[in-house]
Amino acid sequence: MYIVDRRLNPGGKSLGNRQRFMRRAKALIRKAVHESSGERSIKDADSAGEVKLPVHGVHEPSFRRSRQGGTREYVLPGNKEYNEGDTIARPPSGGGRGGSEGSPDGDGQDEFRFALSQDEFVDLFLEDLELPDLAKRKVTDAESVSWHRAGYSVSGSPANLAVNRTVRNSLSRRIALKRPKAEEIAALEAEIALLEESQDDPEQLTALQEKLARAKRRTGIIPYIDPVDVRYRRFESRPKPIAQAVMFCLMDVSGSMTEHMKDLAKRFFVLLYIFLRRKYKHVEIVFIRHTHQAQEVDENTFFHSPETGGTVVSTALDEMIRILSERYRPEDWNIYAAQASDGDNTSSDNDRTAALLTSDILPVCQYYAYLEVGREGEHFPPGFARRHSDLWQTYSGIVASGAPMAMRKVNHRRDIFPVFRELFGRKGATAEPAEA
């Protein structure tokens, strides 16, 4: 008989199977993730969690006998009241005695739950997406260099002298080589002085004098600090990618924007945030709401506080330019902007909006996404000539000129994810405006 202790064997034997399963269930998981993302606040949107999958999606079929029809026989234990020939009403299907028929693998589960790690979650969520125009723009390619401490070196500039380390080295060397200490020499000298005065013991005096001379010679040979002790703090240069991004959320909050429209906009912003988080270490969000005037607000106010007024889009752009110049230098930050609006604008403002975008904002932005949100019930049959909104018309001209900008129309929350994927899909980063 052998006893083998397998507990120390490497775990994770099923990892390969799990990965295969994930790949298999990817479409389902993506859908489940997508559905769960709407309810969370923007900053929690990418935290991981349990995902529920419908069981049929990962079903393993086999030839098995159906649960209904034909003649069946049940042999059961625990008879209490029945006699031969008694009749029993059939229990409602799916319950009661019907379960006694041996099911081959104990199935009957309705949902299949399992937990995803955050990485798995976000990977699935955002696969096939990429940031548009990352390589095209010189500003983001320019990598600055950052210096990091990397131990000690024996050479370097005096400014980087590591005093503690140097003295520590010197101390150990002095102890090892038995360099006389200053106190020892002082003690010797004092003793000699005493003997010289008293003249008692000339032999002892000569011995001490010799000893002192030896000690002084030794002190001279063995330096207090030797070049071998000296250490400098060493620095290493590492290229620093611009690992921070700022995301501007611009939204029209005038009376014409309904809750439904705001909800659509929020979903879009959430997706953009998750997406940027994936790519950049540090992402900041700036919320700018506008009516006929614009102001920077926090998330809660942004989405929930009602406001009345006209609609002047250029005020939001002005505000964005102001914040950019104050806090986010284009050299240090990747700048993304997403604007949500129902498309209304004061018609006299359109030219100014276009001018601000083309001259000030688009040159420093990585990407500018415009989302036109519509009412839920809006349906336009194909071929129906739909009047484009003011903003739509204005922006169409800009997009046509090849700027890093994209625009889409969305009416229903189920369209958000497809639209997002379209905007950031791997192919065709500069998308043309399309009919919603």
Add this chain to the structure above:
Amino acid sequence: MMDTKLFDGAEWTFATIQRAHDACEQIARDELGLDVYPNQIEVISAEQMLDAYSSIGMPLFYKHWSFGKHFARNEALYRAGMQGLAYEIVINSNPCISYIMEENTATMQTLVIAHAAFGHNHFFKNNYLFKQWTDADGILDYLEFAKTFIQRCEERYGEQAVEALLDAAHALMSHGVHRYPRRRPTDLRMEEKRERERREHDEQTFNDLWRTVPKGPAAKEDNRAEERRRALLQLPQENVLYFLEKSAPRLAPWQREVLRVVRQIAQYFYPQGQTKVMNEGCATYTHYRIMTRLHEKGLISDGAWMEFLHSHTNVVFQPEYDDQRFSGINPYALGFAMMDDIARIVREPTEEDRTWFPDIAGTGDEMAVLRDVWANYRDESFILQFLSPKLIRQLRIFDVLDDANEPEMRVTAIHDERGYKRIQRALARQYDVAWTTPDIQVIDVNLAGDRRLILHHRALNRVLLDEGDARHVLQHLADLWGYDVLMKEIDPATDAVLKEHAASPRGTILSKDPV
């Protein structure tokens, strides 16, 4: 009487396990007369137990997403506290590998060793089904081969291609077993001898008169050709995977080998499905006997004995049909009850037992009878033969007939004089292979024409196949076959076609160009 206990308290060490094993072995060999493979006991953690669960209990297995799914599912249930883990897993191999969990107490480890390392082990080594269908010496090597082979295929042909193939093969796994041993081809010497005997017989019985007897109309030529063709393809064939492996026109050699791997593994598990009651009954009865003797000999303390009894009664608990917890007949309960009942019949038979079981009643040596039973029966024949009237009364078993054409279900037999035989037959039938797995056969294929494959499902009791699943499996079958597939569901009583399913290949497994 020995005064030293095997262990004290719940803690155990490897020395404890060794002592427990030796004590169990002595009882199993000398007192129960069991014949076992050498044991290999492996201590594993909970996570490893989950691993083992997901790859159908085997220590090494090829990779497939479905195992990942089972792992995720079991893990979720286990973490939520909705499902405990088995105390052990035992593998039919030589040496016989038993996995025991590190969390078990010393008593549980002893119980597990008695149950798995002796009970199951004896059954694996001696039962005729396992002897006939499984190769305990070679299974671990074969699994190693299968794992490496499938890994190589993945490297060479891509994970997707292998996955699609395995999906299809798994769907047909339940119909990838030979249910009867095949005829071995005779060797030349036998052939010659038979030929000679035939000739001699012809010579002895020669009568010139036969020449004058008028002949009937000659048998139809094409009919004979038809039969010959079907014989060449070994049709009808119930092992669908075997048929595909040997005869599917467009599979690549590696694909045939993968089908073979899946088929071999299905065949290896084939006896287990037919001997659940007996296997668990044998193991449970063995552990009960061994633990009782250990306690009698004073090798385990009263406390350990109580702990054992608690666990044992949980295992052999049979809820009644109207109980919330009822989910079919518990094979442990039925198996143990029947083994115990046989022992009673052998030792202290009543008049009734003497009439029902004249061969074994009162013979006195229950282990000899049980060993013979364990070697020569499977669940179906075992229940048909040994379910005693006393046990039927004790469990108050009754039989309900549910005919879809009748408005209500009818009780056809209860535990009375007229019902015993019927209940025996009805319960035995439920453990028949034909009852658990639908009877599906490849009937015909026209290789010269459109190559359409025709299968029949002989619908026992007119219970049809689950339609959604059948469609999926048939789709897989068509993908493997490469041409259209038609399945007819047939009422065996009247040969009437009840339903038809058809599928056309999607080209997910076979490349567009014929290989």
